[in-house]
Amino acid sequence: MADTALIEVRALAKRYGGVVALENMNLLVQAGTIHAVVGENGAGKSTLMKVLAGAVKPDGGSILLDGQQIVIDSPNAARKRGIGIVYQELSLFPQRSVLANLFVNREPTRRGWVSVSAMEAQSRALLDQLGLHVDVHAPVSRLSIGEQQLVELCRVLLEEPRLLILDEPNSALNKRETERLFDVLRQLRARGNTMLYVSHRLEEVFAISDRVTITRNGRDVLTKDRAALTIPEVIEGMIGVQHDALFPPPLPPRAARAAERIVVEGLHNNALQDIGFSASSGEIVGLAGLEGSGVSNLLAVLFGTEGARGRVEFPDAKGLPKSPADAARRGVCLVPADRRRNGLMLDKSILFNISQVVFGARRDGVPWFNQATALQRARRQIGDLRIKARSPYALANELSGGNQQKIVIGKWLEIGPRVFLLDDPTRGVDVGAKREIYGLIRKMSADGGIVLFSSTELPELIGMCDRILVLYQGRLAGELSGTDIDNRTLLHLINTAEMPAREDAR
Amino acid sequence: MTALPERRRTRRLPEELGVIVALLVMMTVIGVARPRFLNPLNLLTILGHTTFLGMLAVGMVFLLAIREIDLSVGWIFNFSAVFTALLMVAGVPPWVCAVAGVGFGALLGLVNGALAVVLRLPAIIVTLGTFSMFQGLSLVVNNGRAVVPADQGSSFFTAISAKLFGVLPVPAAVFLVLAVVMHLVLHRSRFGYRVQAVGSNPEAAELAGISNAAVRLQTLVLMGAICGLSGAMYVGFRGAIDPNEGSDFVLVVVAAVIIGGTPLSGGSGTVIGAVIGTLIIQIISSGLIFFGIDATWSTFVTGAVIVLAVSLDQAVKYQRARRARRQAKH
Numbered sequence: 001m002a003d004t005a006l007i008e009v010r011a012l013a014k015r016y017g018g019v020v021a022l023e024n025m026n027l028l029v030q031a032g033t034i035h036a037v038v039g040e041n042g043a044g045k046s047t048l049m050k051v052l053a054g055a056v057k058p059d060g061g062s063i064l065l066d067g068q069q070i071v072i073d074s075p076n077a078a079r080k081r082g083i084g085i086v087y088q089e090l091s092l093f094p095q096r097s098v099l100a101n102l103f104v105n106r107e108p109t110r111r112g113w114v115s116v117s118a119m120e121a122q123s124r125a126l127l128d129q130l131g132l133h134v135d136v137h138a139p140v141s142r143l144s145i146g147e148q149q150l151v152e153l154c155r156v157l158l159e160e161p162r163l164l165i166l167d168e169p170n171s172a173l174n175k176r177e178t179e180r181l182f183d184v185l186r187q188l189r190a191r192g193n194t195m196l197y198v199s200h201r202l203e204e205v206f207a208i209s210d211r212v213t214i215t216r217n218g219r220d221v222l223t224k225d226r227a228a229l230t231i232p233e234v235i236e237g238m239i240g241v242q243h244d245a246l247f248p249p250p251l252p253p254r255a256a257r258a259a260e261r262i263v264v265e266g267l268h269n270n271a272l273q274d275i276g277f278s279a280s281s282g283e284i285v286g287l288a289g290l291e292g293s294g295v296s297n298l299l300a301v302l303f304g305t306e307g308a309r310g311r312v313e314f315p316d317a318k319g320l321p322k323s324p325a326d327a328a329r330r331g332v333c334l335v336p337a338d339r340r341r342n343g344l345m346l347d348k349s350i351l352f353n354i355s356q357v358v359f360g361a362r363r364d365g366v367p368w369f370n371q372a373t374a375l376q377r378a379r380r381q382i383g384d385l386r387i388k389a390r391s392p393y394a395l396a397n398e399l400s401g402g403n404q405q406k407i408v409i410g411k412w413l414e415i416g417p418r419v420f421l422l423d424d425p426t427r428g429v430d431v432g433a434k435r436e437i438y439g440l441i442r443k444m445s446a447d448g449g450i451v452l453f454s455s456t457e458l459p460e461l462i463g464m465c466d467r468i469l470v471l472y473q474g475r476l477a478g479e480l481s482g483t484d485i486d487n488r489t490l491l492h493l494i495n496t497a498e499m500p501a502r503e504d505a506r
Numbered sequence: 507m508t509a510l511p512e513r514r515r516t517r518r519l520p521e522e523l524g525v526i527v528a529l530l531v532m533m534t535v536i537g538v539a540r541p542r543f544l545n546p547l548n549l550l551t552i553l554g555h556t557t558f559l560g561m562l563a564v565g566m567v568f569l570l571a572i573r574e575i576d577l578s579v580g581w582i583f584n585f586s587a588v589f590t591a592l593l594m595v596a597g598v599p600p601w602v603c604a605v606a607g608v609g610f611g612a613l614l615g616l617v618n619g620a621l622a623v624v625l626r627l628p629a630i631i632v633t634l635g636t637f638s639m640f641q642g643l644s645l646v647v648n649n650g651r652a653v654v655p656a657d658q659g660s661s662f663f664t665a666i667s668a669k670l671f672g673v674l675p676v677p678a679a680v681f682l683v684l685a686v687v688m689h690l691v692l693h694r695s696r697f698g699y700r701v702q703a704v705g706s707n708p709e710a711a712e713l714a715g716i717s718n719a720a721v722r723l724q725t726l727v728l729m730g731a732i733c734g735l736s737g738a739m740y741v742g743f744r745g746a747i748d749p750n751e752g753s754d755f756v757l758v759v760v761a762a763v764i765i766g767g768t769p770l771s772g773g774s775g776t777v778i779g780a781v782i783g784t785l786i787i788q789i790i791s792s793g794l795i796f797f798g799i800d801a802t803w804s805t806f807v808t809g810a811v812i813v814l815a816v817s818l819d820q821a822v823k824y825q826r827a828r829r830a831r832r833q834a835k836h
Contacts, residue, residue: 303713324713324715325716325717326715327715329715334713336713341710342709342710342713343713344710345703345711345773346706347706347774348703348706352702352703356703356710356716357714359696359699360696360700360703360714360715360716361716367697368694368696369695369698
């Protein structure tokens, strides 16, 4: 292993409007190593990679390649310097053939004409190595997502980059494909290539990397040899704040309302099988599961955007809402995972957005928009939820992710919902705002609301929930409550649908 | 962590200011060269001419605001007018016919809306078809000839062709009242709020309990009703409806709305802007006549004004975005 720095990043900074993506980020990657960068969502990993790939211009800091300070002001400049990147999202042309995608913009020619046979010759060895046995003349859209991701990797590798950046490259790969990918990466390392590997799957990071840099809130927290690290250490570095401080304790119930319940029995549709559970007011019930496990389908069914059969009783003694409009009028609210797409009118003011449900969805009351009342509502939510905005007339677009999410929550709080369906409500939100959102969830519960809370971040579920329902391939795999809730059990149940063998029962 | 001190809402100039200035500049330029143009009688005539088309523009604002376009408006107008006139020929009292005409327009709008909602198709596709359907049916029932109600002594005809205060044609007055009412509906009513919400982000609106289907249906019915109102008044004003009247409306209507400043991207709209946009187009064609330029040029000039209007709009937006970006950096 050569002990020279291939690339070094010093005090990199980047802001998007009011959101800090990078703040004093440092990174040093030795030539010939696989260097992993880990961190929570929003820690700045992806922005760092985009800066290195020339897709994003930093506001400050410097980048050194082979000890020389360089400026990477475009993706082309990065390519010329020998930096190649495989993005998490595919950037292929779906209608064009595999070969056409592999040689985009640098098609080999023979006598001035693009030569398909030259493309085949140049790419065959690498495709074999990646185990990608597909028809190279077929359009990429016919390939599975995993295969497409390998095509993307192959395209970058054909440029023979000195530094290969992989931004969560295996999010769509199955186990076998992932192993093949790792084999290729190890071969590349043996040949002296350098790789930057971004992921939040820690087991894999530990399987493949030589060195690990932990990032948090746009800074590098710690860089160490992988051999000198343990997973709990890494998790601690990623989360940073102590759990107790991050998750506020339950509030004493302020039950002005009588206790209410949702009862679900034998719920099924094409994504769900025989789901049964109940949830009461004052309780926070977690929903966990892998992508495609049915968690989001279950929330959609309970909100009326998806249909399903089964016996369901809501607090108002009626069944499932027939539509989101019906749900809204019955006091059932959904905080969607993708707030920009599903929660906000970005080109409208806070005042407009806060009125979405209480004025827009309801049928009762005066049909005229009262500016003064709307202003009152907006000010109330800005105050209660501590939304940082210069005025109620500020556009939703101008706010940071956390404040945007608070508007989505605030618009529902205006109708005093009885049932809260929260679909990953802290996604892409900074730690400070997360803590505040946790506080809001506690308050919803203390005020007598029934809270169903899904999340992709397990510490969140463990820290907040009284009970956790785990879904696996559309059915209820298990339920954890009280002291049974711990990271290991939960992870096991989510990934295998089985309870782990008890250690004391060995 | 506390909320930042609230900054007062900055009193911005009305967004319609640009088109208002454009209108005044045009009138001044023509007026200086040909003072006869500024004669109030002439201006009121111009207003009268814009009425029937302008009413459709008012409705079209709502469609653009929900990211839709209704191509069939000209033929809803025509078919409703023919329907009204035929009822009059059949001996139904004219006032009843006029109300029925409005209802008939709304019914045609309902056809558009139902098709768009049930088939989950954009209105522009649906109305591409109904454009010809309504035209065809209208031609079938009027036999390709103008429909002329026989008894034009009714109070309906005298009322519509009267002039308020001796100067303002009644249809123009109705047009202005409609514009004011619809302006308030767009900005101050629940329906208008929903229109803006659905146009701004349909998915978020749906998940906030605002039914996209209902809003689209209601907007298309409203559009139809306005076409019906325009058509019924046209019969009262002209005393007849030609088989081809309205055939060229739709492009002018959409042009007027866009010149007025309603963005194609949806989410917002300006009724006042659409009214002024209609006036601008009308003044172009009347103004050219005053200069002795062949009226056939007016089509070209109208097109050029549209291109000019959207270029200016785009330039302003670009400047604003650049300023916002610069502010965000500091």
